[in-house]
Amino acid sequence: MNELRIKRGYSLNLVGAPSPDLEQLNRPDRVAVLPERIPFIKPRLKVAVEDTVKVGSVLFIDKRRPEITFLSPGGGKIAEINFGPRRVIREIVVALDEKEAFEPFPKLDGTEIDSIERLDLITTIINGGMWPLIRELPYRDIARPEAMPPAILVGMDAKEPFLANPESYLKGNVDLFRSGLRILRRLAGENSVHLFTSPRQDYVRQTLGSDITCLVSGPYPADDPGVMLYHTKTSSSENRAWFVQGQDVLMLARLFAFGRYPTERVVAVGGSAADRPRHFRTRLGVPLIHLAPEVKHNGDVRYTAGGLFRGYAIPSSSYLGIYETALNLVPEGNVPGELLGLFRPGPRKPTFSRAFTSRVHRRALTVDCNVHGGDRACIACGYCTYVCPVDILPQFTYKALYAGEVEEALSHGLLDCVECGLCSFVCPSKIDLYETFKQAKADVYLEQLRA
Amino acid sequence: MKLIERFFNTTRKHFDAGGRFEKYYPVFESIESVFFGAPRVTQTAPNIRDSLDVKRYMALVIVALLPHYAFGVYNVGYQSHLASGLSTALLPVLFTGLKAVVPVVVVVYAVGFFWESLFAVVRKHEISEGLFVSCALFPLTLPPTIPLWQAAIGISFGIVIGKEIFGGTGRNFLNPALTGRAFLYFAYPVQNSGDAVWTLLTGSQTVPVDGFTGATPLSVAAVTERFGDIHQALADAGYTPLKLLLGTYPGSVGGTVTILSVVGALFLIILGIANYRIIVGCVLGMLLTALLVNLLASESSIPYMHLSPLYHLMVGGALFGFVYMATDPVSAAHMQGARWVFGFGCGALTVLIRVFNPAFPEGAGLAILFMNLFAPLLDRIEIKLRIKKRVPNVG
Numbered sequence: 001m002n003e004l005r006i007k008r009g010y011s012l013n014l015v016g017a018p019s020p021d022l023e024q025l026n027r028p029d030r031v032a033v034l035p036e037r038i039p040f041i042k043p044r045l046k047v048a049v050e051d052t053v054k055v056g057s058v059l060f061i062d063k064r065r066p067e068i069t070f071l072s073p074g075g076g077k078i079a080e081i082n083f084g085p086r087r088v089i090r091e092i093v094v095a096l097d098e099k100e101a102f103e104p105f106p107k108l109d110g111t112e113i114d115s116i117e118r119l120d121l122i123t124t125i126i127n128g129g130m131w132p133l134i135r136e137l138p139y140r141d142i143a144r145p146e147a148m149p150p151a152i153l154v155g156m157d158a159k160e161p162f163l164a165n166p167e168s169y170l171k172g173n174v175d176l177f178r179s180g181l182r183i184l185r186r187l188a189g190e191n192s193v194h195l196f197t198s199p200r201q202d203y204v205r206q207t208l209g210s211d212i213t214c215l216v217s218g219p220y221p222a223d224d225p226g227v228m229l230y231h232t233k234t235s236s237s238e239n240r241a242w243f244v245q246g247q248d249v250l251m252l253a254r255l256f257a258f259g260r261y262p263t264e265r266v267v268a269v270g271g272s273a274a275d276r277p278r279h280f281r282t283r284l285g286v287p288l289i290h291l292a293p294e295v296k297h298n299g300d301v302r303y304t305a306g307g308l309f310r311g312y313a314i315p316s317s318s319y320l321g322i323y324e325t326a327l328n329l330v331p332e333g334n335v336p337g338e339l340l341g342l343f344r345p346g347p348r349k350p351t352f353s354r355a356f357t358s359r360v361h362r363r364a365l366t367v368d369c370n371v372h373g374g375d376r377a378c379i380a381c382g383y384c385t386y387v388c389p390v391d392i393l394p395q396f397t398y399k400a401l402y403a404g405e406v407e408e409a410l411s412h413g414l415l416d417c418v419e420c421g422l423c424s425f426v427c428p429s430k431i432d433l434y435e436t437f438k439q440a441k442a443d444v445y446l447e448q449l450r451a
Numbered sequence: 452m453k454l455i456e457r458f459f460n461t462t463r464k465h466f467d468a469g470g471r472f473e474k475y476y477p478v479f480e481s482i483e484s485v486f487f488g489a490p491r492v493t494q495t496a497p498n499i500r501d502s503l504d505v506k507r508y509m510a511l512v513i514v515a516l517l518p519h520y521a522f523g524v525y526n527v528g529y530q531s532h533l534a535s536g537l538s539t540a541l542l543p544v545l546f547t548g549l550k551a552v553v554p555v556v557v558v559v560y561a562v563g564f565f566w567e568s569l570f571a572v573v574r575k576h577e578i579s580e581g582l583f584v585s586c587a588l589f590p591l592t593l594p595p596t597i598p599l600w601q602a603a604i605g606i607s608f609g610i611v612i613g614k615e616i617f618g619g620t621g622r623n624f625l626n627p628a629l630t631g632r633a634f635l636y637f638a639y640p641v642q643n644s645g646d647a648v649w650t651l652l653t654g655s656q657t658v659p660v661d662g663f664t665g666a667t668p669l670s671v672a673a674v675t676e677r678f679g680d681i682h683q684a685l686a687d688a689g690y691t692p693l694k695l696l697l698g699t700y701p702g703s704v705g706g707t708v709t710i711l712s713v714v715g716a717l718f719l720i721i722l723g724i725a726n727y728r729i730i731v732g733c734v735l736g737m738l739l740t741a742l743l744v745n746l747l748a749s750e751s752s753i754p755y756m757h758l759s760p761l762y763h764l765m766v767g768g769a770l771f772g773f774v775y776m777a778t779d780p781v782s783a784a785h786m787q788g789a790r791w792v793f794g795f796g797c798g799a800l801t802v803l804i805r806v807f808n809p810a811f812p813e814g815a816g817l818a819i820l821f822m823n824l825f826a827p828l829l830d831r832i833e834i835k836l837r838i839k840k841r842v843p844n845v846g
């Protein structure tokens with residue numbers, strides 16, 4: 001087992017960490033898929049409102065690759081299809097029947113997985129609607145089925161505040177997880193599947209033992225596959241490694257084990273405004289209100305699908321997307337700061353800098369979504385370079401992009417950016433570095449696809 | 452408290468988009484944010500942002516400078532009373548000091564704020580708090596006798612030529628306060644160099660009383676004829692190491708007090724505002740270069756070459772420049788390695804300018820400005836080297 005220490009990054013100590021208890025939620029009466037939240041795809045609807053669907057019926061396909069299907073996480077009637085600006089498909093909502101019907105998919109046991117042709121395996125995964133869970137670095141689009149991945153990376157940790165902890169979804173499912181790894185190993189062909197976790201994940205280490213290839217320690221986002229890749233790669237042929245989230249390995253395994261489109265999800269609900277911060281066993285595409293009917297804060301609360309860094313703000317009336325395994329609730333922060341806060345020592349202010357006394361107290365802090373400052377020009381404080389886990393120099397890369405020098409930004413390592421958001425977080429000038437990089441990466445990608 | 456909140460809430464609409472004073476929003480924002488953080492929330496990921504903003508960052512630098520102002524007020528008054536033969540009791544001394552320092556600060560801030568607001572309004576960006584630091588630094592580097600109109604011209608030059616014409620804060624490569632200071636030095640040498648300008652005379656006095664010598668330690672070191680015994684010459688002029696540390700001698704308003712610069716350096720380094728690499732680099736550059744100069748010096752070389760490294764560090768405003776000017780993150784080198792080199796260069800050049808070109812007795816300012824010019828090059832070199840180490844990932 002290799003060990004890797006990541007030095008750069010930053011872990012905040014925040015209140016509202018989900019407790020490891022796993023609570024079974026009762027069945028919601030609706031579930032949904034959020035095509036808008038699946039990066040890069042061009043969805044084409046295959047259903048209309050009022051249609052009857054089974055668990056596993058095709059809801060839409062990706063126009064770029066019509067063979068890639070997105071399946072229904074519930075059986076019942078299409079209750080709503082909601083569109084956003086420019087007719088992007090926001091939500092496809094399924095009202096669940098009392099007794100749901102299932103599309104049948106082939107069941108494969110361990111030996112069958114090992115003996116099936118790799119291409120047939122891929123087809124099975126695609127038809128089972130699980131292919132979108134396999135993604136490709138550096139752009140994090142859905143993997144190209146025809147490509148041979150230089151490696152498949154699976155991270156088993158939850159460093160971002162707050163994500164579902166592996167222990168919570170792994171308990172009772174270890175064998176299933178192993179068979180999921182088996183599928184990935186077949187997909188990787190000659191190349192390897194890297195399963196990595198943190199030395200602190202005792203449960204994962206004990207139960208998965210020799211399946212773990214690397215122990216990665218360090219602050220957020222040391223658990224990101226892109227960080228792991230950056231620190232281990234030796235040639236640029238490895239840049240396009242694939243990655244799968246820990247919990248998605250289980251999904252893949254369930255498809256093969258039960259011959260049904262898997263709909264179970266363990267979701268962490270956290271954040272200082274979460275009424276009951278803990279893990280819930282629930283359905284894919286669960287309504288947010290079902291996860292958190294109450295909030296614990298007087299004032300506006302931001303619902304964040306995913307972690308506080310990478311997750312996105314979403315109305316409480318919406319649903320959890322297929323990639324998200326967490327809902328975070330924190331105060332919106334749309335109120336003026338305290339009087340003359342500028343001059344106060346700040347024992348409760350979350351910060352990376354050392355400019356508040358909170359850095360001495362080390363107690364868990366409360367964050368909100370206030371920007372905490374006005375937009376300024378870069379003052380070259382260098383904080384962004386101190387936190388970037390993949391040694392990008394965000395301030396210089398940003399300037400290069402600002403000047404339209406994409407080639408230069410690429411040479412700085414733009415594509416190695418793991419989209420962790422730390423650079424934007426620490427920037428005292430409140431520059432949207434992360435958003436700029438993410439956009440620039442996407443532009444490079446789209447350009448490439450057109451060429 | 453509520454009153455202030457209400458005031459901003461009712462006035463904001465005039466400055467917001469569509470309001471009567473929309474154009475002056477930067478000025479409004481700059482003042483409001485001193486009292487309250489704006490209720491502005493993140494629109495893009497990451498959802499959460501650090502509590503630190505540029506305002507606090509810069510405010511902490513100003514906090515570090517306050518003791519220098521306290522000292523400056525005292526020392527200006529004290530030297531003035533000494534030279535004028537008046538009582539050196541604390542209150543009258545402070546009064547004289549305040550009378551000399553406060554008008555300069557007020558003028559510098561007013562003029563600086565005017566220029567920054569003008570450019571902010573025209574260019575439609577928010578007012579950068581770097582301005583307040585430049586305006587706090589600038590008066591501390593001036594002689595106490597500076598005419599107010601020169602202070603005004605100096606800061607105007609510093610802000611407009613040193614910063615705004617390059618696109619404002621963040622794009623300037625010279626330290627604005629130093630640019631202004633250097634401009635005054637070259638444009639108005641009479642009021643900005645020589646021994647007389649460093650002491651303010653009070654009352655009817657037009658020449659210092661007998662027995663008061665206004666010579667600064669740098670000028671003593673530069674002109675002494677006592678070959679091989681420069682330290683004794685300094686001591687004879689009253690410049691013991693203790694006095695050099697305490698800075699209680701004629702000099703710029705707040706730069707001479709080396710001991711406070713040390714405190715300020717620790718404060719800013721501990722808070723993560725000033726980069727220790729630059730400061731330590733400066734000190735190393737100064738000590739090693741001075742040592743080298745010492746080694747090269749022979750019996751017959753100019754006495755200045757014999758000045759020991761530690762004296763170099765203590766005399767004049769060198770450390771003040773290193774701690775507060777060289778560390779200005781925008782005009783310094785940005786990369787960690789380059790910061791060492793940058794600092795080292797500042798320290799080394801200060802010694803060389805002092806020793807070999809005594810016409811500019813205070814070399815630190817010029818040395819830092821000179822290194823400001825090289826900082827981008829140093830950064831480029833380091834970035835090139837770093838990029839070479841990456842496994843390429845270019846799509």
Ligand code: SF4
Nearest residue numbers: 388417418420421423
């Ligand atoms: S550039 Fe910013 S978002 Fe990208 S990896 Fe570095 S810190 Fe994270």
Ligand code: SF4
Nearest residue numbers: 378379381382384427
């Ligand atoms: S954190 Fe912001 S202000 Fe500081 S160097 Fe990076 S981009 Fe510039």
